[in-house]
Amino acid sequence: MSHPAQALAVRWASFLAHDRRRSPHTVRAYVATAHRFLEFLGRHRGEEIGRYGLLTLPASDLRAFLADRRASGLGASSAAREMSAVRAFLSFAAEDLGEIPQLPRTRAPKRPRTLPRPASPDDALALAEEAGSASEDWTAARDMAILLLLYGSGLRIAEAMGLPASVLPIGRTLRVTGKRNKTRVVPVVDAVREAITAYTQACPYPLTGSTPLFLGARGGPLNADLVRRSVRSARRRLGLPDSLTPHALRHSFATHLLAGGADLRSLQELLGHASLSSTQIYTQVDAAQLLDIYRHAHPRA
Known part of the structure; x- marks a missing residue:
């Protein structure tokens, strides 16, 4: 009807x-x-x-x-x-219609508060390196650069796909446009900068101006699904869990920073969260990790 x-x-x-x-x-x-x-x-x-x-x-x-x-x-x-x-x-x-909204009252289902599953630093790096050695052409260098960027700077995959070539040359920080066009500045560590430089040197297409930084095999914008497919293949070859997705690399970035002493407000800014409540879930992740370590290590646990 x-x-x-x-x-x-x-x-x-x-x-x-x-x-x-x-x-x-x-x-x-x-x-x-x-x-x-x-x-x-x-x-x-x-x-x-x-x-x-x-x-x-x-x-x-x-x-x-x-x-x-x-x-x-x-x-x-x-x-x-x-x-x-x-x-x-x-x-x-x-x-x-020029009316004031008067919505009927009804209660939505309670969302389960799921916890991110962070990867260990070794697994995150191994995944990026495996994706970066999957083929002999320049796209392997591209995939490695993207995955290191997600883990090293905490980007969402859509944010990485949206980076323009005008961000080159990469310095020690990077301005990123996230959800609802909110911009933030994230750090870029040496390993990430070197991986992006290696990719740009290998890329056969010009990277200038508003051209996407990360290109597809034919020189057009890169589809994020191709990156996810690359991760699945690398994950399978390494025997890593299915939970290690591109977004899990961003979770890992947050969890590892928190474990290293970062405060929630700083982490909120780095992740581009609109509210602190979105960031506070990582405190639960860290507590869960500590409890797991305790259970496996303490003789009375």
């Missing part, structure tokens, strides 16, 4: 991308949820859903949507994200 409110979801996509400056991935996920929600409402209520109808939805409709999604196998974290997207969409619907 087609619903008039679907046109509103299309406008919402433009609002998220241009006004809120959300990432393309977030826009796709949120708008897909909005369309899913509208399609469900049509089935659930047996009628077309217009944008005015979104202003008076009872909480029971949201709970029914949530129950439908959970019945389809959606986990608690994903369901919580869906509810967040639905609430944002309903707020936009109200504001689009």
